[in-house]
Amino acid sequence: MTNPPYDVIIGLEVHVQLRTNTKLFCRCSTEFGNPPNTQTCPVCLGLPGALPVMNRKAYELSVKTALALNCNIPNFTKWDRKQYYYPDLPKGYQISQFDLPMSENGYLAISSPDGEFEDKNVGIIRAHLEEDAGKSMHDEAQGLADTRIDLNRTGTPLLEIVSEPDMRSAEEARAYLQELRLLLTYLDVSDCNMQEGSLRVDANVNLHVHTETDEKIATPIVEVKNMNSFRAVERALHYEVKRQYEIWQETGNRIGDVPKQTRGWDDNAQLTRAQREKEESSDYRYFPDPDLVPVTITNEQVEAFQQQIPELPAALREKLVDEFSLTPYTADVIVNQGPEVVAYFQSLAEHTGDAKQSGNWVQGEVLRVLKEEDWELSEFPISAEGLADLLKAIQQGELNNSRGKEVFSEMLSAGTSAADAMAALGIEKVDDSALEDLCREIVMANPKVISDVQSGNEKAVGALIGQAKQKNPNVNPGQVRQICLDIINAL
């Protein structure tokens, strides 16, 4: 397939709801899912005379996030009013940050273990803090435009993370979002629940079309909204790229020829639709909010937050490869599960002394069970120490890997220790002399195998392993094979 005659240019704006108990400028709860308008007060309702007071916790979570995104944290930041009229914005303006955001100039590294794209740093233009608006629920049934407003969400702290237009494909955009969500999970600053709106994504996308004279022509930028999952983002971007190239071929419109358009992703129809043009242009008449004092932070305070940042995914992947000798693939799988699974793996590796075995078990068995049962790791009944006992028994030859998996299932269903599960399954270590006797008996009963092996076909001994297991299920197949060969060779 030849390359398409254009580059895809994607920038993402991600709104992250920060994990605070109370709103950004008042003390109302931020809990999701309560009856409409039960989490409001004069401040978030924008009642006359009410004044905002900043929730420092929200600022601190933002600083941590911005530092993890390699951003600069200015010592001084301020609040601005973004003014527009909408019924879910009761003050007639949103308190946001305009020209002096709380952080800027960072990046997020993304990579593709299966080689979909080359590793790259996606630039972060800025991350700034702002208050959320309420929710409008439009009910246009019966021909009456009836809109209900829920202001529970009004004033919830949002961190808006604006990337550079550095992504060149929908796959890169998805990888950026996954890595960003993982980072936020490690930082524990947001629950990142897209269904509940804790993580919202808008994409800016256009094309740089290649001409025959090797020029690149930028097409008009389109902002895509309403994407409620990462899969939706990926699909919407694929759709939009295709659509924009068709429009380019039809119209030849370049950037600046038409106003920036906003389109909404329709997940059912799997296409984007032009949204109603905003009544007013993007003149938000920003100006500094005189009700709030600027926020200051010292370099020492920034440094203190830097110290609080836990090990982050990119560093952990390297660590699991370098220090634990995992394959990059296994390291990626484990790290992408979040900090709890990484900690479980590290504890397991420490107890077993075998990181590779531990990695395989976590990746193969533990994660399989979590997925099948739809469990969080905290719900997983086998502790790292408990699993380590089983893995050590395997290392010591008390049982093989496949018997180990049976024991693992028994431990899960019965909730017992490795030793108890092994006992319940009748697994006990076979005495060395008893094993020798067993092997000798089988060898003698199979002259054909003896002659095959003696004539150079060592594989023939495999038939004896099955017979040994029938007589005693606890025998170690490797040991049986070696002992039988030794007996035959000594004949």
Add this chain to the structure above:
Amino acid sequence: MIDLSATSLLAKLQSGEVSSEEVTAAFLDRINAVESRVGAFLKVNSESAMQAAQAVDKKRRSGAPLGKLAGIPIAVKDILCTEGEATTCGSRMLEHYVPPYNATVVEHLLASDAIVIGRTNMDEFAMGSSTENSAYKPTSNPWDLERIPGGSSGGAAACLAAAMAPLSIGTDTGGSIRQPAALCGVVGLKPTYGRVSRFGLVAFASSLDQVGPMATTVEDTALLLETIAGHDRRDSTSAKIDVPQYTASVNSPLENLTIGVVPSHYQDGLDTEIESAVKEAIRVYESLGARIKEIEMPHAQYGIATYYFIAPFEASGNLARYDGAHYGYRTDQQTMLDELSEEANQTDGAGESPLVRMYRKSRSEGFGSEVQRRVMLGTYALSEGYYDAYYLKALKVRRLIRADYDSAFDQVDCILGPVTASPAFRRGEKTNDPLAMYLEDLYTVNANLAGVAGISLPCGLTSENLPIGLHLQAAPFQEEKLLKVANMYQSATDWHTRRPEIQ
């Protein structure tokens, strides 16, 4: 009794000579007698004031500890939110708006056991200098009922001049406490920005608004300021600076007092009688041993222009919330829908959305013309392309004005001058000339732009028997000094004791 100061009334209450019930009844009687002519109040709390007075009397008899203003009636400007009481801001927009919470200043008053006797009239959303912009009614100047009382705290000043209350709460964004105090012959203090909490004060221009005390004597002003001042965690812009006991020091003269006078205050436009009265006040201070020093305020002349950008910028944002969607006035839905469908027939369906039409009509009908003028000014000047030319320039001038004050206060304790260029004018005289009305703030706006403290106190009467105000300004958080200096003048003169005969 109604001619006594709050301080004197408190002494009588404490000695048991009178009860709060008697005091409150006396002021309510006075209101009954003269309010129909003055029109200072939007609401008089006849019943609840009497109940509160009885409760304070009972509390006093029981020996329970009492607040600083126990049993003293006070009037509150209708811009401070009071739980369960309509708080209209003199606007149709908030005609039926009842706040679910108390402003911090109201909480302080209730905690001080003061008796809130009523809510005073004002220019709509505090925009105006004559109280003629009230959506409900004009207020008359008790010295001449044909004249305006000043504004926007016109009701607050008039009720004191007419002895309908001994204490009153006003607010000052560009002169709204000091100008009406001057025109009504009472005392009004605009505290330093941040001295008094703005929580629950319906915002006009957030970086300029301050709540302040109004009274008939400096001593009472000190008492009321002491009651309402202080840090409030609900107002980020309120200062974490301790509040001195103003009443403890207000009667001690300031030693080695240096007073600054600004020559440019006495140029064209200043009424000659006001000029003589202010110059006479300077001589009074000289006779009290003060040193008089001429100072320059080179950027003062830009104050009005700067103010009439900054205040509308902020007002346009602060008043955006009055959109008919959540509370306050909303246009009649059926009329609006009929209008829209008729238009749709003519324009083939094109036209404004019902939401935008609802906003437009609600705001056009709910706001008076001065409020609309200022919202439009602010909206225009903040629009794309104008920000640098207007907002940033205004901010720079504002800093220069503050710098003028800072260097002045390096040299002098207080700056003395006139409050207004002319005495109270006749109702309607400036209604059609907004610019002339804006010049009412000429001498007062700079204190708001710079955030310093200022006080107006009576210093004379014109030949037409109209009060003249003396303006004293002090550095930020120097209210204690300001009150002392003002009280030195009152101790040496008797202008503050003059009362109008209400025709």
